[in-house]
Amino acid sequence: MTTTGTPAALRGERPFFANPAREHAETLTGRPLRVRRAGCLTPLSELGLDQVELTVTTADADHPLVRTVLGEPASSEAVLGDLRTAPLRPRTFDIVYCALLLERTSNVEVVLDRLAGALRPGGLLLLRFTDRDSAIGLLDRTLPKLARRALWRRYRPGTPGPFPTVYEAAVSARGIQAYTLMRGLVITTRTTSRTGPVVRDRTARFLDRVCRVISGVTHGRITAGHDELLYVIRKPEDRFARVVLSG
Numbered sequence: 001m002t003t004t005g006t007p008a009a010l011r012g013e014r015p016f017f018a019n020p021a022r023e024h025a026e027t028l029t030g031r032p033l034r035v036r037r038a039g040c041l042t043p044l045s046e047l048g049l050d051q052v053e054l055t056v057t058t059a060d061a062d063h064p065l066v067r068t069v070l071g072e073p074a075s076s077e078a079v080l081g082d083l084r085t086a087p088l089r090p091r092t093f094d095i096v097y098c099a100l101l102l103e104r105t106s107n108v109e110v111v112l113d114r115l116a117g118a119l120r121p122g123g124l125l126l127l128r129f130t131d132r133d134s135a136i137g138l139l140d141r142t143l144p145k146l147a148r149r150a151l152w153r154r155y156r157p158g159t160p161g162p163f164p165t166v167y168e169a170a171v172s173a174r175g176i177q178a179y180t181l182m183r184g185l186v187i188t189t190r191t192t193s194r195t196g197p198v199v200r201d202r203t204a205r206f207l208d209r210v211c212r213v214i215s216g217v218t219h220g221r222i223t224a225g226h227d228e229l230l231y232v233i234r235k236p237e238d239r240f241a242r243v244v245l246s247g
Helices: 015-026 063-071 106-117 135-142 144-156 174-181 202-215
Strands: 034-037 054-060 077-082 091-098 119-130 186-193 228-234
Touching: 015 091, 015 119, 015 186, 015 228, 054 063, 063 077, 063 135, 091 106, 091 186, 119 135, 135 144, 135 202, 144 202, 174 186, 174 228
Parallel strands: 034 054, 034 091, 054 077, 091 119
Antiparallel strands: 119 228, 186 228
8 A cells, every 4th residue: 555645656656546536435435446457558556556455357358368358367357358248247447447458459349338437427437548649550560570579669668469459430539539429428638748768868758750750751640759648537427418528
């Protein structure tokens, strides 16, 4: 358990997600917070809920790399299989946090329907994914396997991967905006993030230059300004609520 005086960054918190997650937890009384972790790489530490009583289950595709991350045998708290049909009880969870999953998922809108359907009314769907319209997203889905492996090791050292990529059209700002509008979900806030290699060496600087060149030749359509998109989305208690966007 962390101490109050420990800086959020050292605890692994991401305030963009941690603040609304804690605020939502404070609205619940008499029961633990129920969290669905969608994706084996989803870092729950970013939610800053170590002082909150909660129960967590994980959902992901049944893939050898997923089992490597989760450990063998997979925990009884993990649901592995086709996320379009995996057993996700409706209106069960207060928060669903999905990170580093949509990039490698087919039928993204169907999977998001399952995740949103598992939320209680008023619950939060937190998304973090690599933007297909970013230079890193383009490289991730087009580079040869050996180059992708080298890129993965620089960005996520010690983590099994890289995973197969799909990058459907929904894995973008326009895609998520259209999805939430059609489903009556509320984007409360969104932001972008620019990640990078853990070691800033000559290779990292070369990669930065490549991303800037890609952005230049596409006239900014493929951006070098960020590689990740982050969303806090609320499932309205009133199904007739309109989508509003701040931030």
